[in-house]
Amino acid sequence: MSDEAQDLAEVRAEKLRQIEALGIDPWGHRFDNTTPIGSIRALPGEAFNEARPGPKVRVAGRLIRYRTAGKLLFLEIWDQTGRIQLMVRVNKITPTEWQLAQLLDLGDLIGVDGEFGKTRTDELTIQVEKLTFLTKSLEPHPKDVYGMGDIEYRLRHRYLDLIYTPDTLRRAHQRVKIIRTIRTHLDAQGYLEVETPTLHAIAGGAAARPFETHHNALDANLFMRIALELPLKRLLVGGIEKVYEIGRVFRNEGISPRHNPEFTMLELYQAYGDYHTMMDLTEGLIVACVDALGGDRTIPFGEKTVTFTPPFQRAKYAELFREHVGCDMYDESAVRAAARVEGIEPDGKAHDVIVQELFEDLVEEKLVGPVFVYDYPASLCPLTKRKRDDLRTAERFELYVHGMELANAYTELNDPVTQEQTFRQQLAGLPADESMAKMDEDFVRALRHGMPPAGGLGIGIDRLMMLLTNTQTIRDVILFPLLRPEAK
RNA sequence: GCCCCGUUAGCUCAAUUGGCAGAGCAGCUGACUCUUAAUCAGCGGGUUUUAGGUUCGAGUCCUAAACGGGGCACCA
Numbered sequence: 001m002s003d004e005a006q007d008l009a010e011v012r013a014e015k016l017r018q019i020e021a022l023g024i025d026p027w028g029h030r031f032d033n034t035t036p037i038g039s040i041r042a043l044p045g046e047a048f049n050e051a052r053p054g055p056k057v058r059v060a061g062r063l064i065r066y067r068t069a070g071k072l073l074f075l076e077i078w079d080q081t082g083r084i085q086l087m088v089r090v091n092k093i094t095p096t097e098w099q100l101a102q103l104l105d106l107g108d109l110i111g112v113d114g115e116f117g118k119t120r121t122d123e124l125t126i127q128v129e130k131l132t133f134l135t136k137s138l139e140p141h142p143k144d145v146y147g148m149g150d151i152e153y154r155l156r157h158r159y160l161d162l163i164y165t166p167d168t169l170r171r172a173h174q175r176v177k178i179i180r181t182i183r184t185h186l187d188a189q190g191y192l193e194v195e196t197p198t199l200h201a202i203a204g205g206a207a208a209r210p211f212e213t214h215h216n217a218l219d220a221n222l223f224m225r226i227a228l229e230l231p232l233k234r235l236l237v238g239g240i241e242k243v244y245e246i247g248r249v250f251r252n253e254g255i256s257p258r259h260n261p262e263f264t265m266l267e268l269y270q271a272y273g274d275y276h277t278m279m280d281l282t283e284g285l286i287v288a289c290v291d292a293l294g295g296d297r298t299i300p301f302g303e304k305t306v307t308f309t310p311p312f313q314r315a316k317y318a319e320l321f322r323e324h325v326g327c328d329m330y331d332e333s334a335v336r337a338a339a340r341v342e343g344i345e346p347d348g349k350a351h352d353v354i355v356q357e358l359f360e361d362l363v364e365e366k367l368v369g370p371v372f373v374y375d376y377p378a379s380l381c382p383l384t385k386r387k388r389d390d391l392r393t394a395e396r397f398e399l400y401v402h403g404m405e406l407a408n409a410y411t412e413l414n415d416p417v418t419q420e421q422t423f424r425q426q427l428a429g430l431p432a433d434e435s436m437a438k439m440d441e442d443f444v445r446a447l448r449h450g451m452p453p454a455g456g457l458g459i460g461i462d463r464l465m466m467l468l469t470n471t472q473t474i475r476d477v478i479l480f481p482l483l484r485p486e487a488k
Numbered sequence: 489g490c491c492c493c494g495u496u497a498g499c500u501c502a503a504u505u506g507g508c509a510g511a512g513c514a515g516c517u518g519a520c521u522c523u524u525a526a527u528c529a530g531c532g533g534g535u536u537u538u539a540g541g542u543u544c545g546a547g548u549c550c551u552a553a554a555c556g557g558g559g560c561a562c563c564a
Contacts, residue, residue: 007533008498008515048522065524072521089521106514120522140498140514149500152556207564253563254489356564380564398564408564484555 008140015103016136022096022103028134031111034060038081040126045118048127054117057126059084060134062163063108073101077110080169085125086112097131107137151475156486158479171477174293174469179246179461181292182266185285191242191268196231198224198248204438205229205383208251211261224250228267229383229456230443233412236269237451244268246461257473258404261482264461269412273455274385275395278409279372282399282457283310286370286406286464293468300470306370306401313371318393320373321355324363329355329377330392352377367400382422384410385453401467409457416447 019026040057048054061077061084068074073088088101104110111132119125142164148154154161154168161168183193201220203210205227213222228245235243250262270277290297290308298307318329327334336346339354342361346354355377367373374397378386381394396410413419423439465477475481 011515067523067526068520069523069526070520072523074523074526076524085524087522091521119524121524123522123524125522142499142514150495150556152495153499155556209562251563254561256563257558259563360564376564396564405564486555 009138012105012136012138012140015105016138018103019100019133019136022099024096024100024133026133026136028109028132031060031132031134034058034111036081037061037077037079037084040084040116041082041124043116045116045124048115048117048119048125054115056113056129057116058111058113059126060109060111063104063106063110064163066104066106075101075104075110077112078163085119085123086114086128087119087125088128088131092127092129093131100133101131105137105140107139107141108133109135109137152483155475155481155483168476171465171469171471172479175465175477177292178289178465178468181289182246182285182461185288186242186244186268189242189281191244191270192240194232194235194240194243194245195247196225196228196235196245198250200225202438202440204440204443206249206251209253211250211252226251227458228265229458230440232267232269233451233454233456234443234446236271236412236454237446237449241271241452242269255482257475258463258466260462260474260478263474263478266459266461267456269454269456271452271454274411274453275374275397275409275455278455278457279314279374279397281455282372282407282409282459283312285459286399289464289468299468301402301467302470302472304368304402306368306467308370312399313369315371315373317359317373317375317377320363320367321359324366325358350379352379356380364400365403367403369399369401370406371400372397373400379425381410382425383413383419385413385415386418404463404467405460406464406467407457407459409455412451412454412456414447414451414453416444419447420444 016026035057037059040059043055043057046052046054059077059079061079063075064078064083065076066073071090073086075086075088076083077086088098090098093101111134112126112128113130113132114126114128116124116126142148142160148161148164154165158168162172187193199213199215199222200210201222203223203226205225206229208226210223210226213224214220215222226249228247228249232243232245244266245268246264246266248262249265251259252261253259255261268281270281287297287308287310290299297309298305321329325335325338327338329335332351335351335354335358338358339346342358344354344357344361349357374395375387376384376394376396376398378384378392378394381396384394384396387393387395394410396408398405398409399407413422420439423444462474462477465471466474469477471477
């Protein structure tokens, strides 16, 4: 902290001592029966009139503006439902309260009782009859609602960002709304919500580097989970036929506007379904979320718009590949040639890996969507059932919107012999820790006891949030995104 | 991990070609009983992120570090 900040803080500390000297506790106490500011503003406000007093109200909030006019003070306080002006007149309160009012700083929390009405200039106002001090703010707040320009400052002081940047609070509410909608939607269809461990002995279910940790008493190395998949599928074996979890997963990877090391996933599994079941479910789920936000089904995203009108477009991976890459994805020599044209070195890579790299480079960005891309190269999908008439192809789809993967789903592989083989199979060109094929003996054993044929779906909640709330960075849909620890 | 950009008062930002570090808001003192991004008079406030270097002279140029942003890589 600089000397200057200490000066401003010192002024506040001195005021705190003066408040104490008035016999007032600067840290406040229980203050019951307040009305949210938003509700007060909804009352009919009449001009102040001694003969016909307005309703008595009680509010608590944070002081965000302070204007003096001699023996008259105008304050504004804020709570999460809005802001309102207070008028403090010297002859309406006690001398001690008046002295207290002189000692207020922006950022302090106060409570008031008073009469609700309108000033001569038609501003909804509470004329203060009793002023209660609730909490001192010892640090200066940003100058006011027009500040908060520095991203790092906002992220490291999210509590201030919530107060002074309306969008931050709005997104927090929208996030809850979306997650609640998902729960309501799934619960209504008979899905059981469960919680599975975040500490795993084997970090499986996705291709990602895990965070490592250690349990002292067991002297065991453990991993933070990178996916929810494998525990949930064990529950399918256990007879929970419709199951889901909304939970945090952790991936030890780079940070970007679309990646935070911990993020929230929805995964769900339905016994006796398949990936087409999941497509219909995904559509309903996403439209329900769009509708829950209360707007139109055509929503803005940056410079673009997205229209979530079912049914969403459905396109085969192989056909999109042919259209945008210009060759048959099963034609090995043509694919290798196309790769070289794109600057992708095909040597030493498995055919399906090259195909996928071409798809990512040439096709994804063209997918405005929402579009279900389905039937993926099988070797990229070690947990997915192959098509019964085409073993090169896996019954999997991803939902794309503006090049972003919003959902990933497949018909679950329930054949333990094939599962064990794909776990053992090392995809050429991929180092071991980048493969999603991590041998999990216990999971194979579970499958050996019989997992029903099933469809499964995963949705990254944060990216869904970004898209539905027109937010360009994942940092602003997560209240506390990971930052490097502050330098001393 | 690599490349590019940024960091100046509590907050938001200026500072010409390398030539006295500034403004608004916030703060302090005072005036004002209907203000509202109040107004008026006055006053303080800086290790220009950090450490070196070049120079008569560095906010400005060079090197390195810290933190942040964007991109790449990683991430099906």
